[in-house]
Amino acid sequence: MKKGLIATIAMLALSAFATTGFADTKKGEKxxxxxxxxxxxxxxxxxxxxxxxxxxxxxxxxxxxxxxxxxxxxxxxxxxxxxxxxxxxxxxxxxxxxxxxxxxxxxxxx
Ligand code: HEC
Known part of the structure; x- marks a missing residue:
């Protein structure tokens, strides 16, 4: 139960990174x-x-x-x-x- 929650939070954090465009600029800024x-x-x-x-x-x-x-x-x-x-x-x-x-x-x- 707890592990599942942690995994969910980790995935949310990752997808938030991906959608803010963090990954596609060199310096990490828009x-x-x-x-x-x-x-x-x-x-x-x-x-x-x-x-x-x-x-x-x-x-x-x-x-x-x-x-x-x-x-x-x-x-x-x-x-x-x-x-x-x-x-x-x-x-x-x-x-x-x-x-x-x-x-x-x-x-x-x-
Ligand atoms: C070394 C000077 C110089 C720099 C640096 C420069 N330009 Fe130019 N630009 C010119 C000149 C000279 C022309 C006219 C070229 C021609 O006769 O077609 C021009 C034309 C243009 C035109 C066409 C304007 C029109 O009315 O037809 C655009 C759009 C343009 N530049 C955008 C840019 C952008 C965007 C940058 C930066 C990424 C840039 N220029 C950097 C000198 C420069």
Whole structure:
């Protein structure tokens, strides 16, 4: 009876770990799109601008004029950007991080 209870608690604890996403990031914390953006992108895109090519900011208007509309488009753009932008492969920015950055851009720069 007691053993069964302990086993149940252990299993609950384990599944709580698994569902909070604890297991899928390196540092054991949730990916913060804003933080990743600051780290990798803000040098050239401060506040969603573009210091290298001011015509290609991250604003919705500029992005959509260039066909970059969804999370998928944004991730693709990070992997294979246009001239003047650093390409980011999966080693530099994992798929999960890239998605978090993309979601941050979509919701932040209108
Ligand atoms: C070294 C400077 C630099 C860095 C770092 C950089 N970019 Fe860029 N980015 C550019 C330039 C230059 C362009 C315009 C490229 C072109 O002509 O298509 C651009 C274009 C873009 C565009 C298309 C904007 C539009 O209006 O068409 C997106 C989206 C974008 N960058 C996202 C990112 C993200 C996300 C990161 C970080 C993971 C990042 N960039 C890091 C320089 C940079």
């Amino acid at each position: 990916i913060d799109g804003a933080k990743e953006f600051k780290e990798h992108c803000a040098v050239c895109h401060p506040d969603g601008g573009n210091i290298v090519n001011p015509k290609k900011t991250l604003s919705k208007k500029d992005r959509e004029a260039n066909g970059i509309k969804s999370v998928k488009d944004l991730v693709q753009n990070m992997r294979k950007p246009g001239p003047g932008m650093t390409p980011f492969d999966a080693k530099a920015i994992s798929d999960k991080e890239a998605k978090a950055i993309a979601e941050y851009i979509l919701k932040t720069f209108k």
